Amino acid sequence: MKVLGIAGSPRLGETTEKLVSAVLSGCECETELISLCGDDIRPCKACLACVKTNVCIIKDDMAKLRDKIVEADAYVVGAANYYSVLNGLAHCFLERFYQFRHRDCKAVAGKLGVAVGVGGGTFEPVIENIRTFFQYNQIECIGSVGAQGAASCFTCGYGETCTVGAIHKFFGPGTKITEDMIPCLDKQQDTIDDARALGKALSDRLKRFAESA
C-alpha cells in the first residue's frame, strides 16, 4: 500500500508542501512526497495520442512521474490558490491525467484521494477544483484539508507601500509587517491535527480495501 503526495505549488517547502506532508505523516503505510517545484510540466495539448496507449507523448517531467502515479494506491494532491483557481503548475499536472482516462484504463480509476488547498485568503476554490478533478478521474475523494499560506506580499519588500497587494487589502494602508502577522502552518495546530487524522483515515481505508480483496 502506497500513498503518493503531490505538492503542486511552485514554492519548495512552503505551506502546500508542509500540509501535504502533514497528511502523509498520519498515514500508517508507505508514503512518498513529490514537489512539482522546478518541474517542467506542460499543459495537455489535446493531441489524443494517448487514446490508444494511455501514455502521454509530451516529453517533459510528467514522464518521470507516470510510473509513480500508476503504482500508487492513493493520492494526496495539494495546490495553492492563484486567482481563485488552483495554481497553473498543479493544473498542468492534473490535466495530464487525461492519458489515464481512455478505453477503460484502470491506472487511477477506483483509487482514493485527499484534496489539500492553500490560499493567502481562501483555500476553498482549490479544494473544489481538486475534488472535481478526482471525480472526472473516478478517484474517490475521502476528505480535504485547507490552510492559510503566506501571500508573497509579506516578503516581497514592497508589501507595506504597495496599494494593490495583500497587506493593504487585509490590514489597510500604513500597516507595518511584523513576524507574528505572517501566516504559517506551524501556527495552525488544529489544521495540522486534521491533516494527520485524514492521513490515518486514508491508510485505514486502504487497509480495509486490501483485506477485502
Ligand SMILES: Cc1cc2nc3c(=O)[nH]c(=O)nc-3n(C[C@H](O)[C@H](O)[C@H](O)COP(=O)(O)O)c2cc1C
Ligand atoms: C500569482 C498568485 C496569485 C494568487 N492569488 C490568490 C488568490 O486569488 N486568493 C488567495 O487567497 N491567495 C492568492 N495567492 C496567495 C497564495 O495562495 C499563497 O501565497 C499561498 O501561500 C501559496 O502557497 P505556497 O505557500 O504553498 O506556495 C496568490 C499568489 C500568487 C503567487
